Amino acid sequence: MEHILRPIYQERASQSDTLGVILVTKREETISVTDTFDSVLLIVVKEADMPIFTKHYLHEDKKMAMHVITEELLNKRLNVGLDRRIVDWIFHGKIMFDRNEYLSDLRLKLQEFPFMGRKLKTGIQFSKLIRRYLEGKEFFNRGNYFDSYHHVVDSLHHLARLAVIENGLYPEVTVWSQVKKLEPSIYKLYEELVMSTESLEKRLELLFLAIEFLINSRTHDGAEHILETMLTKDTWTTQELHNDNELKYYSKDLEVFVEYLIDKGYILTESKLSKSGLIYHRHYKVDKDFVSSSYE
Template sequence: MEQILRPIYQERASHPDTLGVILVSKRDDAMNVTDTFDYVLLIIVKEGEQPIFTKHYMYGNSKMVMHIVTEKRLRKWLFIGSNRRLVDWIFFGKALFDRNEFLYKLRSELQEFPFYGRKIKTGIQYSKLIRRYLEGKEFFERGDYLDAYNHVVDSLHHLGRLAVIDSGLYPEVTVWSQVKKIDPAIYKLYEELVMSNESLEKRLELLFLASEFLINSRTHDGAQHILEVMLTQEIWTIQDLHSHDELSYYSTDLEVFMEHLIDKDYIIVEPVIAKNESVFHRQYRIDKAFVESEYGL
């Protein structure tokens, strides 16, 4: 198949913006990794008119997909963990073109999983965990148990991914097989939720209690990245935070995360008078004394 696809990817490889080309073949033990396609051609470019450009091809009975992805979008996916197949493609795909060892360095980066990378990934997963937990608890308190169940499952996935990241590994598509080895306690919670003979209400009640404890125990690690960013200036508006290159990865979970850190005394709200003197802008700063005692920053 490489011979058949060569004219397609060689045209792209000749462009100076192309950083690497990877060919991924469908495996019998992981058919969904390629989104049901027989082959995936992943082309990574420095810049592009669109962050993602996709084309579908067929050859005989085989179907193929080509994704052209900018480096910025690739890194966003890797930070957020929203495209777990991508990690499999990078690790197990065949490198057909590698400009200046871009793919080699990227694989090494993922394998070594530098400490800074762990901090931002931990923060992003932790912020998602908080949102899913709070929304699930709201559904539970209203008696909407099936909606609450969906949110609890998601929150456990984020807990599982946090455990994997904390161990120095990268969460794979089969994250629960990793969690079973790395953190059996979280895996046991997942089993109890989906397999217990207790009523759904009782299972959820127990899971919310356990989740609350786990969320609180992980605040120290989950908050480290955002606190280090916020220490770079004295005062922040919410727009400042959303506009920051790294904090933009938190997306819609950022404000829920901020409120959580305010509740936990990591961040202080500073009221600033608006045009109407009875209304105040909310601005934010780190409680430096508290953070220094927690982290020694």
């Protein structure tokens, strides 16, 4: 298959904007990693008119896919964890072209998982956990147990990824295999949810208590990145938070995360009179005294 794709990636490699090319071959035990395609070419470019561009090819009975992705979008997906397949491709794919060892360095960074990178990824996963937990609790309180179950499963997945990150590793596609070794207590919660003979209502009730405890015990670490970022300014508007280069990765979960931290005392709100004189703008600031005492 490699010789069939060689003209395609060699043409791309000759372009000055191409940073690297990875070839991923389907593994029978994990065919979903390549979306059932026999081969996948991942081509990373510095810039492009479209952040991601995809083509499909066919040769005899083999199907192949090519994804051209910009460096910016790749970094976003790695930081936010939107596409764990890409992590697998970078770890296990064969590097076919590597300008200035871009892909080799990226693979090494993912393996070493720099401390600042862990803070950001911890914060992102924690914010997603908060949203899923709150939404699941709402469904539970209204008696919508199947909808609540779906959100609890997602909450446990975010807890699992947090546990892997806390242990200095990158959450891979097989995250539960990682968690079973690293944090068996969280793996046990997942087992209890899906295998217990208790009624669904009872299982959810117990899981919400356990998840709430785990959230509270992880708030210190989960909030570290956003609080450190917010300490660079005295006060923030909502739009300033969304526009920040670091905080923009939180996306739609940013506001619910901020509200959670307000409730827990980490963030304070300030009211500033608007031009109309009738309503106030709501601004946000870190409670430095509270944060200092909680991080001692």
